[in-house]
Every structure is written in structure tokens, then in C-alpha cells.
Amino acid sequence: MDYSNETPATDGRLTLSWHGLSVWVKIKDEENSSWFNKHMYDSQLLHEVSGVAEPGSLTAIMGPSGAGKTTLLATISQRFKGRVEGDVLVNGRNMSNDVMTKLSGFVPQQDLTLGCLTVLEHMQLMARLKMDKDLPTSHRNQRVLSLLVELGLNKCKNTQISALSGGEMKKVALGVELLTNPPLLFCDEPTTGLDSYNASTVVEKLRQLAVQGRTVICSIHQPASGIFELFHNVVLLVGGGRLAYQGESKAALDYFNSLGLVCPTSYNLSEFLVSQLAVNVKEPSSAGRVATISDRFQASEQGQALGRKLQKQLTRNQHMPATFIDNQLFKGKEENEFESYLSIQQPHYFTQLYWLLWRSVMEIRRNPQDQLLRLAFYMFIALLISTPYVGLTIDQKGIQNIQGFLYLVIVETIFMFSYSVFHTFPSELPVLLREIGNGLYSPGPYYVSKMVILLPRALIEPILYSALTFYIAGLFGGVVGFIEFCIPVIACAITATAYGCLISATFESVATGSLASVPIEQISLIFCGIYMSLSDVPFPFNGIKYLSMFYYGIEAVSILQWKQVDFIPCSDVKGAPCIATGDMVLDYYGYRSTDIGLDLLGLGAIYCFSHFIGFLSFVRRSKQQAAY
Numbered sequence: 001m002d003y004s005n006e007t008p009a010t011d012g013r014l015t016l017s018w019h020g021l022s023v024w025v026k027i028k029d030e031e032n033s034s035w036f037n038k039h040m041y042d043s044q045l046l047h048e049v050s051g052v053a054e055p056g057s058l059t060a061i062m063g064p065s066g067a068g069k070t071t072l073l074a075t076i077s078q079r080f081k082g083r084v085e086g087d088v089l090v091n092g093r094n095m096s097n098d099v100m101t102k103l104s105g106f107v108p109q110q111d112l113t114l115g116c117l118t119v120l121e122h123m124q125l126m127a128r129l130k131m132d133k134d135l136p137t138s139h140r141n142q143r144v145l146s147l148l149v150e151l152g153l154n155k156c157k158n159t160q161i162s163a164l165s166g167g168e169m170k171k172v173a174l175g176v177e178l179l180t181n182p183p184l185l186f187c188d189e190p191t192t193g194l195d196s197y198n199a200s201t202v203v204e205k206l207r208q209l210a211v212q213g214r215t216v217i218c219s220i221h222q223p224a225s226g227i228f229e230l231f232h233n234v235v236l237l238v239g240g241g242r243l244a245y246q247g248e249s250k251a252a253l254d255y256f257n258s259l260g261l262v263c264p265t266s267y268n269l270s271e272f273l274v275s276q277l278a279v280n281v282k283e284p285s286s287a288g289r290v291a292t293i294s295d296r297f298q299a300s301e302q303g304q305a306l307g308r309k310l311q312k313q314l315t316r317n318q319h320m321p322a323t324f325i326d327n328q329l330f331k332g333k334e335e336n337e338f339e340s341y342l343s344i345q346q347p348h349y350f351t352q353l354y355w356l357l358w359r360s361v362m363e364i365r366r367n368p369q370d371q372l373l374r375l376a377f378y379m380f381i382a383l384l385i386s387t388p389y390v391g392l393t394i395d396q397k398g399i400q401n402i403q404g405f406l407y408l409v410i411v412e413t414i415f416m417f418s419y420s421v422f423h424t425f426p427s428e429l430p431v432l433l434r435e436i437g438n439g440l441y442s443p444g445p446y447y448v449s450k451m452v453i454l455l456p457r458a459l460i461e462p463i464l465y466s467a468l469t470f471y472i473a474g475l476f477g478g479v480v481g482f483i484e485f486c487i488p489v490i491a492c493a494i495t496a497t498a499y500g501c502l503i504s505a506t507f508e509s510v511a512t513g514s515l516a517s518v519p520i521e522q523i524s525l526i527f528c529g530i531y532m533s534l535s536d537v538p539f540p541f542n543g544i545k546y547l548s549m550f551y552y553g554i555e556a557v558s559i560l561q562w563k564q565v566d567f568i569p570c571s572d573v574k575g576a577p578c579i580a581t582g583d584m585v586l587d588y589y590g591y592r593s594t595d596i597g598l599d600l601l602g603l604g605a606i607y608c609f610s611h612f613i614g615f616l617s618f619v620r621r622s623k624q625q626a627a628y
């Protein structure tokens, strides 16, 4: 292909350089670790990798699988979470992560997004969250529409994201990153999973974006020759994260020839280059050992040319302080044009909350079958547990029956609501943690939106459930009794959602979360008053009931029922104990008739505590999560 007509726009743009980058992650030493004693060791992923990417150029990072392409891309885009040594400079200056996030877009390898929105809605939402809060809506919409046209997505703008093809999905991800028109663009494996036509359309688009003046860097596995030609420069990594070559892609073949590595005519060039990266070029180095391909590059003319370029970047701002923070970075006169990026203001907390709630509502509206199925299941449980208790009688035997039934009503509600959160929240988490990591919104608005979105269901469904259980089993108190009965059931459902959030935000997998919740629930159940009378529980175990939502819920519904019963006939069996009033029943189980307020307060306290710890866990995880 002939690209001679392209006019690279390199005026006053951003040159990215990285100098001696070494990167480590902590790995658990499974052999020497025990349940209580976790042994960690450092694993080095990159070894002193340096390079330069200039504006107007499209650079490919290539290498065999596991060589560290994604790690290098994440490190130079300042999105890597781990130990990093070395410098990443922009126009010769250090920069903070915050500035890098504002100046750059990162298109991840895995297309992670919630699939319910259409392309247009998703782009509009992202425009709301990414673009400056003071921009008029018309400006934002205009940007979205022009990007849809530019990326060829107009025809599928009303298609739900979950129904897009791989190529369209990649373009949407690219479009989101281009909303703020960043001068630096990073793409992790943009062609993975695409056919050759779509792959070349995506890379052609990236080249176009580069020649408009951006600095574009992609990691790419082994592109077809037509695609490889689109890259101006190439960075080659050998396994273990060492640099084997950096320079013009056109010159790579000559360089490899100079090492005595000749590409057979039938070979695709990129395939040849990657296949050579594991080769040790057997030539004794000055230290007397066998020089690797990486050592050879350091010593080569191309390696030295790269060294000079790097040196130029290092000395570019010698008269300036070494580290610039946030907005001070581009106060130099030639870079004033970047102030528009640095002054991008995130939308206000409540705007973020509003749009996150909007997305959650859309998610529910577009997938009502999940909600309906859960409701149907909950109602089925109501029928299942109440039918055997039809016609409950108030006598000595009936006491146990009624208590057993009240126990089932509360326990099923708590399990239903906590487990439904356990299983839905974790499926969203990878998307959310990445969006938070990319600075789209803060953890606070997301977590609050989750708390709010769970409330309507926890308010409405328990009313229907209570109606079925209350009237089928024939509980006491008429309409007023029914309304009173709903209150603790609703309170239990709401508290259970908070507990579900706590478990799923704290544990990384559903399986671990479910496992960890078993002892918590068992202990809570033991001290709910049904398995043993709470008045018999010895010190210090008698305090455990205050941590149990089952205790609060069952005590509350028991008080509401038994306070209506003034007389219970004694059994005909001579000498059998007789519990003659509702108050005596409460006493028998260790409940206190005056504690109903305390029960609701206890449930409220568990709700607040669970959300507080859940939120802290969520923030902790969002800080650990890499944004790529």
C-alpha cells in the first residue's frame, strides 16, 4: 500500500518516551504459603525496556504470547498496578497518573461493558461521564454523532451492545476513548478475534488517528502483512519482557538480516519477526557469555540511535523541574493547547449518581425476565411454605407450628434477597472496577446507585410475599396486623441486600463469598431463638444474637403475632407444661414483647454496617484493579 500522500501532523504534539522500565508483580508462593501465612515473591515482567513514540506515528508492540506487550502498554500509559522502576516522560517531563488519564485513551483487549444499552445510549452515557461537565449537551451529542459517523457505526447506533459483532464492539470501545479527543491513544490487541477485513479496518482507523497528530501505540500479536505495513514503528519484545528491537517497521527486516536472521520468501514479515524473538544469537559478547537478541539490539546501530533519541527526551526540559504535577505540567508556552485536556472537570457526584442509576434502570427494563423470574420464585416459596400451615390453631401444639412458620417466612426472605445480590453484583464488578479505574466515575456514586436500585424490589416484593404467607396461613391481626407484619419482612429484605453487597464486594468470587457466608449464617441462625431459647444462652454467647438479622426479624414478627393472643388453652395431658398467653410464648423463646423498636433498629444497624464495610471493600478493590 502507498501511504506517501499522508501528511504527518507532528507540530506541537506529544512525544512519549519510556526509560529503563522494569516492572514487578507480587505472586503468591503456593508451595510455601499456608492458610494463615501468605508467602509472596516478586516476579519481574519487564526488564529495563526503553522506547520512544512520536506524534503522528502508529507504533506496534509485538512479541510472543506472554512476552509482556500488555504489561508494557499498561506501564507506559500509567495504568499498571504494581512496582515500576524507570521513567515515563511526555515531551521530556514526568507526569502524574491523573494527567496521563486526562491526556490518553486506553482501549482494552477485552471488551467489557454492560450490554443492555444501545450503541448511541452507551456513547451518550460515556460522553456524560467523560467529557467536561460544563460542556453544553448539544456539543456532547454532536461529538457522539460525529464519532458514530467517523467510525462507521451509524448503521448500528440503535443496536444493543450485547448484539454487536467483535469489530463493531472494538470500534465502540475506540469511540468512547476518542470522546475527549486525547492526544495519546493506547490499544491493547485491537485486532484480536477479528477477521482480516475488520482487523485492517480497525488498524487503518488507528493509523488515520495517528497521522492527524496523535501518538498511537498498540500491542498486537502477529498481524497479517497488510496490517503490519500500516504501522510506522515497531517495538519487539522477547519472552521475559526484554527489548529486542525498536525502530521503523520498514527497517526491521534489514536489522534482522544484519543479525544473520533471514526471512524466507514464503513468510509473512511479522510472523518471521515474532518467530525469531526466542532465538539466542550465538555470538560471544564482551563479557564472554552468549549474547541474546536483546543484548545485540543494545549494541547495534539501531539501539544506539534509540539511545540518542531517549537522551534527547531526557534533556529536553533540563531547565524545568523534574516532576510536574497536574495542571502545572503544560504551562510551557508551546503546550498551552493541552490545557483544554487538563482542565476537563469530572461531572458532579450527583450527576454521576444520576447516570449510573439511569443505566441500572435501563438494565432492568431491558432484561425484565430476570426480575420476573425472581419474583415468581419468591412467590412460589411463599406458597410452598404457607400451604402446610393452612388453618393454624392456637393451642399448645400450635405454638411450635406458628413459630416454625414465622421462622420460615423470615429465613426465606433473607436468603432470597442476600443470594440474589451475591449472584448479580459480581457479574457487573469487572466492568465497574475498570470504569472506576479509568476515572469515569468514583466508587461512591456507583455504590450508592447500587444501594438505591436494590431498594424498590426489596420494598415491593416482600409486600406480595407477606400477603400470600399472611393470608394463606391465617395469621392474626386483620388488615392492621398484615400491614404491621410487612414492616419487619421488608426490613429483613432490605438488610439482606446490604449483607449481599458486603459479601460480594469483599470476596472476589461468588464461590468464596458463598462459602464464607455459610458460617456467618449458621451462627446467626443458632442465636435466632428457634433452635434454643435465648434466655438459656450462657454469657458471653448471649450477645451474639445482636449480630443476627434472623434474630431481629423473627423476634419482630413473633412479637407482632403473639401480642394479639391473650389466651392459649392448656393441653389435656396431665402434668404437661402450659403456656397460657402470647407474652408467655415470647418469654419461652427468650423474646421481649417491648423489643420491636430495638429489632428494627438492629436491622437498620446491620444495614448501615454492611454497606459501610461493603463500600470500603469495594474501594479497596477498585484501587487494586488495573484499569486495562
Ligand SMILES: Nc1ncnc2c1ncn2[C@@H]1O[C@H](COP(=O)(O)OP(=O)(O)OP(=O)(O)O)[C@@H](O)[C@H]1O
Pocket (backbone or CB within 6 Å): 025, 026, 027, 043, 045, 063, 064, 065, 066, 067, 068, 069, 070, 071, 072, 219, 221
Ligand atoms: N498481575 C499479574 N500477576 C502475575 N503475573 C502477571 C500479571 N500480569 C501479567 N503477568 C504475567 O506477565 C507476563 C506478561 O503478560 P502480558 O499480558 O503482558 O503478556 P502479553 O505479551 O500481552 O501476552 P498475550 O499476547 O498472550 O496477551 C505473562 O507471563 C503473565 O502471566
